[in-house]
Amino acid sequence: MLMHYLSGLGILLFGAVHIFTIFFTYPFQATIWETTLKFDSIPFAILPVYRNALLAASLFGLLLCTTVHAMNGLRTVIAELVGFRNKWVDRILIAVGVFLTVYGLRTILIAHLLV
Amino acid sequence: MLSQREGRTKVLQSLRVMLVPGRYGLERWSFVLQRISGVAVSLYFIAHILETGNFVGGITVWTVPEYSFAEAAHQKSVELLKNPVFDVGLAVIGFLVALHTFNGLRLILTHFGFLVGKPGRPEPFEQPASLNARQRALFWLSISLAVFALLYTLDALMGVFRV
Amino acid sequence: MTEYVKFLVYRYRPEDGKKGVYADYDVPVKKGMTVLDGLIYIKENLDPTLSVRFSCRMAICGSCGMRVNGLEMLACHTQILGLRRKHIIVEPMRNFPLLRDLVTDMTPLFMKQKALKTWLIRRDELEQENPTIQYLQSEEELGKYLQFTYCIQCGLCYSACPVVSTFPAFLGPQSLMKVYRYFADSRDEVGRERVSFVDKFEGVWRCHFAGSCSAVCPKGVDPALAIQLLRREALK
Missing domain, CATH: 1.10.1060.10 (Alpha-helical ferredoxin)
Incomplete structure (x- = not known):
C-alpha cells in the first residue's frame, strides 16, 4: 500500500511536469493541436520536449509510477470484484506492466534520439 | 469454487455495490467516483502508451527511424485522433484525472490519520468525527478542480471559450 | 383518523427453495412508534409467521439491525413517522448468511x-x-x-x-x-x-x-x- 501512495505522489510530481508542458505552455492562445501536439516546429512541441534530457527522464518517471499505480489499482479492483485473490491475475498484470514500461521507454528513447 | 453462473452473479452484485452509492452519504460517493475514475484512467493510460508509440511509427519500430518517416507517422496519428469525439473523451479523462488526483491526496491524508478527528464521547445523532466538514470541503474542492480541468481541457483541445 | 403506513417486508423461507419476496402490510401508526413496533404489530395482528429478531427494544442489545428504505438501522431506534415515507421497505442486513425473513446469521x-x-x-x-x-x-x-x-x-x-x-x-x-x-x-x-x-x-x-x-x-x-x-x- 505504501507503494501505492508513493507511486501516486510520483505521478503528482512527474504528471505536473507533463500536464504543464502540454497544456500550460500556450494558455488560452491556441488549441494544443496547433501548438504542443505539433511534431517539431515550436518550443514545447513533441520532439523538443523529448529531446530535453530532464523532461524525457521525467516522462519515464511518470511512465514508471503510473504503471505501478495503475496495475496495483487494477489488482485491487479485480480482487474486490470477484471476491478473492488469484495469482494469475497478478501475473498478467505484471506482464502488462512490464510491456507498457518497455514499450513506453522505447518511444521515449526513439523520440529523444531522433534527429 | 463458484460455478460459472454463481461467479457471474457475484461479479454483477459486486459491480452494483461498487457503482451505486446508495444513501450512505458523500464518502460513499467519493469511494465510487475514485474507483470509476481509477479504472477509466488506467485504461486510458494503456491506450495512451500505445497511441504515443504510434507517433514514432508503431510497435514494429525498435531502432531510431528516419526523421521524415516519424514525421509522417505522427501526421497520420494526429489525423486519426483529431476529431470532436476524442476531444470530448479526453476532456472527460481530464476531469477524472483531476478528481482522482485531488481526492486521492485527501485519501492519503486520511489513511495516515490526518483530518479524521479524534475519538471523543459521541452524542446521539451526532455526525461521526471522521466524516467531518473538512473532509466534505476537500471533497467538494476536488470536484471543483476537476470541473475546472474539464473546462480547461475542452478549451485547450477545441478552443470552445475563445472568440 | 388513524394514519396507515405500508410496510414492504422481505420474506424468505429456506424450505421453499425460492428467492425472497416482498410482502406488504398496512400498519396503523401513531407518534412514537418505531419500525420494530410496526413489525411486532404485523407479527401479532397480520402475519404470525414473520421472523424478526429483537430483544431490548432500546438500542442496547443490537439484535434488530436491518435495512430500512435502503439504509442500515436498528428497527427499535427508528421512528416510523421520522422516516416521512408512506412506504417503508424492510430488508435483512447484507453480507450475512440469511436464515429466514429478517433474521441473519451473525x-x-x-x-x-x-x-x-x-x-x-x-x-x-x-x-x-x-x-x-x-x-x-x-x-x-x-x-x-x-x-x-x-x-x-x-x-x-x-x-x-x-x-x-x-x-x-x-x-x-x-x-x-x-x-x-x-x-x-x-x-x-x-x-x-x-x-x-x-x-x-x-x-x-x-x-x-x-x-x-x-x-x-x-x-x-x-x-x-x-x-x-x-x-x-x-x-x-
Whole structure:
C-alpha cells in the first residue's frame, strides 16, 4: 500500500511536469493541436520536449509510477470484484506492466534520439 | 469454487455495490467516483502508451527511424485522433484525472490519520468525527478542480471559450 | 383518523427453495412508534409467521439491525413517522448468511472478532485469570478508546461496508475497530502485535474509507475513524 501512495505522489510530481508542458505552455492562445501536439516546429512541441534530457527522464518517471499505480489499482479492483485473490491475475498484470514500461521507454528513447 | 453462473452473479452484485452509492452519504460517493475514475484512467493510460508509440511509427519500430518517416507517422496519428469525439473523451479523462488526483491526496491524508478527528464521547445523532466538514470541503474542492480541468481541457483541445 | 403506513417486508423461507419476496402490510401508526413496533404489530395482528429478531427494544442489545428504505438501522431506534415515507421497505442486513425473513446469521462477524483476540490480554497468565490489583487509568487514557467501547455488535457497519460486500475475506469495520480499541487501551499488553494481526491484504489495507460504517452506526462509534488510526499505526 505504501507503494501505492508513493507511486501516486510520483505521478503528482512527474504528471505536473507533463500536464504543464502540454497544456500550460500556450494558455488560452491556441488549441494544443496547433501548438504542443505539433511534431517539431515550436518550443514545447513533441520532439523538443523529448529531446530535453530532464523532461524525457521525467516522462519515464511518470511512465514508471503510473504503471505501478495503475496495475496495483487494477489488482485491487479485480480482487474486490470477484471476491478473492488469484495469482494469475497478478501475473498478467505484471506482464502488462512490464510491456507498457518497455514499450513506453522505447518511444521515449526513439523520440529523444531522433534527429 | 463458484460455478460459472454463481461467479457471474457475484461479479454483477459486486459491480452494483461498487457503482451505486446508495444513501450512505458523500464518502460513499467519493469511494465510487475514485474507483470509476481509477479504472477509466488506467485504461486510458494503456491506450495512451500505445497511441504515443504510434507517433514514432508503431510497435514494429525498435531502432531510431528516419526523421521524415516519424514525421509522417505522427501526421497520420494526429489525423486519426483529431476529431470532436476524442476531444470530448479526453476532456472527460481530464476531469477524472483531476478528481482522482485531488481526492486521492485527501485519501492519503486520511489513511495516515490526518483530518479524521479524534475519538471523543459521541452524542446521539451526532455526525461521526471522521466524516467531518473538512473532509466534505476537500471533497467538494476536488470536484471543483476537476470541473475546472474539464473546462480547461475542452478549451485547450477545441478552443470552445475563445472568440 | 388513524394514519396507515405500508410496510414492504422481505420474506424468505429456506424450505421453499425460492428467492425472497416482498410482502406488504398496512400498519396503523401513531407518534412514537418505531419500525420494530410496526413489525411486532404485523407479527401479532397480520402475519404470525414473520421472523424478526429483537430483544431490548432500546438500542442496547443490537439484535434488530436491518435495512430500512435502503439504509442500515436498528428497527427499535427508528421512528416510523421520522422516516416521512408512506412506504417503508424492510430488508435483512447484507453480507450475512440469511436464515429466514429478517433474521441473519451473525457468525462471520463473531468469528472474525474472535480470531483477532479482541479482549484485554495481560502477559502474566496468572494475572490474566485472577487479577490481583486494580488497573487505574487517567481520563486521557480512557478518552483514547472510550468511544469504541460503545459498540453493541449489531453488525450494521458490516452490512453497510462495500468492501465486505465484494470481498468477503475482509475483516470488516467492526473487527478492525475492536482491534484499535484494545490497541489503544493502556491496560492491554499485546501492544504492536495487535497491529500485525491486521497488517495484511484482508486487513486494514482493504478499507477505502467509504465511510458507510460510520454513517450507519447507531451508537456513534465511528469505525472509519478507528480504522484510519489503526492504519496510521500500521504505516509507522
